[in-house]
Amino acid sequence: MIVRLGRLCVCAGMFLFGCVPVHAETTALVVGVSGYPNLPEAIHLVGPKNDAREVANTLVRLGVPARDVTVLADGVKDLVTGIAAPGPGTRQAILSGLDRLADTAREGDLVIFYFSGHGSQQPDLNGDEEGGLDQIFLPYDIGRWNGESVDRAIIDDELGQRVQRILDKGADFFGIIDACHSASGFRDVLGDDARARGVDPVDLGEPADKASPQRSIALEQKPPPKGRGRAAFFYAAQTTEVALEKTPKGAEDGESYGVFTYTMLSRLNQTPNLTYRTLHQAVVADIKRNTLMATQTPDLEGTLIDDPVLRLGNAPVVRQWPIYAGDLQAGQLAGLTDGTIVSLYTDPAAPDGDAVAHGVIESTGATRSVVTQIAWPCPVALKDGACPAVPDEAGFKRGRFARVVEPGVDFSVTLSKPVRLDPADGRDYAPAIGALRAAVTSDALSRRVSLRSSGYDIAVALVDGKLAFSATGGQVDQNGPGSSPRLTLPDNPSAAASTVAAAIGRMARALALQRLGRSAAGQAIGLDTRMLIAKAKPRAVAAATCSGDRADYEPPVEAGPAPRLGDCDIISVKMSNGGAKPADVTVLLIGQDFSITTLWPAQGTINRIAPGDEKNPDIAQIEPGSAASDQRLVLIAVPGLGKAHTVFDNLEQEGLRDATMGSAASSELSDLQDLVSTGLNDMTRTSASISPRIDEEMSIDIRPFTTVTGK
Template sequence: MITKWLTAAVSAYLWLSSPLQAEIRALLVGVSDYDEASDIPDLRGPKNDVTLMQDVLQARGATDIIVLADGVDGGTKPTLAAIETGFADLTARAQPDDLVYVHLSGHGTRQPDLSGDETDGLDEVFLPADSAKVPSGASTIPNSLTDDLLGELIINLRATGADVWVVMDSCHSGSGTRSLSGTTAERNVDPNVLGVDISQATAQSGATPPPSTVADAALGGYLAFYATRSNDVAREGDFSDGTTSDQWFGLFTAALAARLENGQALSYRQLFQGILSDMNKGRGFGAGSLQTPLWEGNLIDASVFGGGDNSGTTRYLTSGDRVEAGLVHGLQVGSLLALFPDVADSGDVAPLGYAQAEEVNARSSYLRPVATDCQPQAKTLCDWADSLPSEARFAQVEVHPANPTVRFSPILDFETGAPLAANNPTSDLLQDGVARAVEASGIPAEITPDKIDIRVTLRNDSLWFGPVTQLGADPVGLEVPLYGTGTPDLLPPVLRILRAERLARILDSLDGGGGLSNPLPLDIDAERFDSTLSDLASPGQRIQPQRECRPVFRNAMQSSFDGLDPLSDVKQCDVLRFSARGNRDGQRDVNRIHIDSQYCINVAYELVEGKQSQRKVGDEMVVCSDCPGDVYSAGQERLYVLVSDLEENAEALNLTGLVENCDTGTRSVRTARGEMLREFLQDAGQAGLTRGNMGMGMSAATGGIWVQSYRWRVLPRTEAFRTYASQ
């Protein structure tokens, strides 16, 4: 998947809701009829896709709908010029908080990348109605809609403050157009049909996107649904059952419309999971199970079309006794799950039954049916009960058995290291906070002087939490002020710590997977660009984080990086970068999971394809011991790179929005670092808006998961000056 147009700052946020008053606008493009001289085969479904989605949108209250489709009443021929004009018209009318829906149905293909911004050397293109053969001596398809151009058009829309949802029911395979049967057909064009030679395309290592003049702070949110992943083909099918004519639809569009028409209050994530389930389980979609949809963007947990609240409860796909959730989702042997027929319900719907996870792998688990009164225990499964309900298609976690206990120290005096007296009121606050966090999360924790995981220190009127809470003479870790804001409540910070520690333990248990028998299928580069003491304000001087780090970041973007050593010490304004390149064929989901010194979990996702394409996994990380907004963030940090094979007919393992534990609506280190990046990056970032190319080799692996971990200390400013002044 190309990721080159979302900004670094915007991609760090999850837009959790859209205003109910937002206007819904739409651009619907369906290309069925191509010029015979181009040798592009016609399609039967796109015009019906457009009509179907127009009906769905109008039922949702949309009135500003531009229709570009042949064979549709009131539609305009979907040429490239008409598509660009449609985008321009919507951009002129869009307002902040509007939702703009863009639907593209038709053929897709590939052509050589001439701008040098593609790691595989190929542009992905959508074919408008006036697409033509490549002239002699040229290498690009006349009147094609490239991913670069589409990205610019959508960035312009988002610059109005509107959110944009793009659905692409097309593909970009080089396997040619052929009919699977009399009732399904593929939506792809072999580049050779158009006279395009892609055999000489050269992968661009470290390719970067072209600059944009749009300031990213003003951009609306973004989400894309792709009908197929990049080594599949998108299909259209005949839904007539022989009783009517002209009932061809894109399989993905049909599944999408069916979900939108049933009136459920869904998040986009729930909508996507429902579509994937429908296409895999039949429901008239036939060959739909042969294609695997994907999504990307930062609106995934928002309400669909800004509609009513959804439950927010995560449900996972099931198939027989298998559930698509495992260790990385927090499951463990003995976890109790409720089984449901659908991804979300209106009102209180009783579960079809219950099951326990009896075999738990990294990303999937196997279930056994249990009675409704099953009480999960750490080492004993409940008795087998009857069978799993045949109608069950989703599972929702009810409760986990006891996890290994997280151990907090008693509160220690910062100066002496001695524990506070047992009757100290602050000790009572900690005891209360831990007890309530255990009840809220189900994660066992205790306060003990032995074998502690989290040290708790009192300095002046603040508690500090961390593996260590002092570097040199300075406190480090998560600071929780006790006074000045009303009665102190330790539930939120302790709950944050417990969730971070649980995830870290799961990832630590997976770390080191691979080895000689199953080596990591990617080469991961962890790099660092060092700031110098001359870049930084001296201890005691006024600190302006953006001002001192901005020139360092700009210099880093024009310079080479060094390798990041294990257990490094890093300091203010250092820049960290992570990238991955496949070392064997196949597609892999890559999640970069950063647990910062404040115990906030931050996730960045990337799809890495093939062996030649190097992908940056997440945006550059600017280290800040002193962050914007007077946020202090020195201490120990952990980062995990989680790699998994992209599985057939299953949702990508994209942990964005699933494991984060810090409220993005409040000021935190996460948001402070996002603000810093917004200051640095004035172009339109690194996330793309169109599907990656088709035809990459399939992995020969049977499916696996790997974790590689990194740890470092963010030094306080005074300690950084003391350490580096002597070097």
């Protein structure tokens, strides 16, 4: 459950648009609490110091003066010169910092508060909480339960009072919270890589009868106070979810970040000129597309949400970075991916046509990338795609600044090293570990698949005598015991390795399809797609069957960012073609077991939508008694002009519980399908660049949802 401030102090919105005084300033207090000296080391965090550094540096890069940014974080390094960093985020330091911001705030100013760390709960001290519990932030010097409260905890009311003082001055407020109040029941494959940013109140010494079994509380029932300023509050997850920190793929071991913070900063670095609302929408989409299955859904509230973020309405998009000898000073936080092609320049102000060399990103970390030189564009490519032209080595060495020419899609897959979840289960996992290593090091997979202890795409667990796989931030069995797919292996070592290789191939295709969805493939095709849900009324479910009478269902409504569906609920998709060309649409379903199923078009159905036309088919219904699981709709649209109807049903595959891999994809229909189909199936292909022409001719949209047991 997320620590919330917004409904305590969101104002009525009396401040007029466009009336910011000339003296208006932006100030920020950035807090990151990683180590908690008074708490067990097992619940310390790794990422907040990295979050705080990147948030503060990004604010300065986007125009906030370094002198107006203060960082309170233990272990923080590499801050931009001029940023104040007086020490860790203790209770006194945090509250005094907010008091100073409230004291100095003036009408028209923008005040930013960011917190990354643990949250928890304690009994309500003043009777103002309907749920009977106060949400608390855990500062660096947090203590333990003293019989009435947790020593040195920061109560949500204390923060709310200070935010209200800022609003009463006529200043606007942007609050960002990357924390939650309790951990969940999932099992982390590797505690150092994926951690929940919440502490169970019992771990703070609170009696069990004082703690709530629920992660949500009813702050939203309070009427918001009035104020002259306006506010926007950005939370890492919904009230029923957990905020996670994790090592990004390609980062150094232990270089963790909050999933929410990392995604938000990556989006701000790519497209800073967004409103708070569109930033929220983009971050939600990026998290869902990047993690394969749903983990957390950031939330937004307030009266400032349709203003430009940080008042950067005309902010330029920064797409150039220093490079030296192939070491590019930017990575995933700047929106870069493996396979991206860059042009190199000797002068940062050089025109685009004055490139001295070109390179391709071979590996991308959080803040750095490795670039190798290439000849680009290739005058004549060989049949295998290789370019015989010799790259300009001297020009590559002279290049000091790099700009993106073509975005890339990373097709590589990183698995966690297998971890035994229950050391006392008495099982012999040596054959399973051997099969996994044999598969990963095989000629078919070794170029595309690797094992790491952190920064992985898919977690591998040893449980119940089997290999279990999970892409949800390292969370195994997130939706209950047995919900993560297991793989039963044959006794023969060679057959076992082949079975694992087949399973990895399926996971790789599902993951690559996700990455195509979050790539630069644009929406120029003009197709607007909306996922609709018709909730089943109680009478619609009877004797484990669903009623065929549409009167037994609620009218369809547009799904939110992370809808939860129960027995017999109906999914439909509204597709409107506002473009100039016909569009051929395919709707696929990626299951939690990495299966890919074609939902639409059905056999004999025409999937072409003419310009100005609209289709609204029912595409799926949740079977009664379905197990809880995370799933995704993938909507692929391509122009349907001057060719036969295009359907991407060649991407179908069975789930991991099946023993053999399906047949290879059918022959390509075009260069576009080569990108989607061959890129997903060719396990020797670690990345690909997307040409501008393909960008204009493909649209891939990802819509996550969760099925829950019952209604």
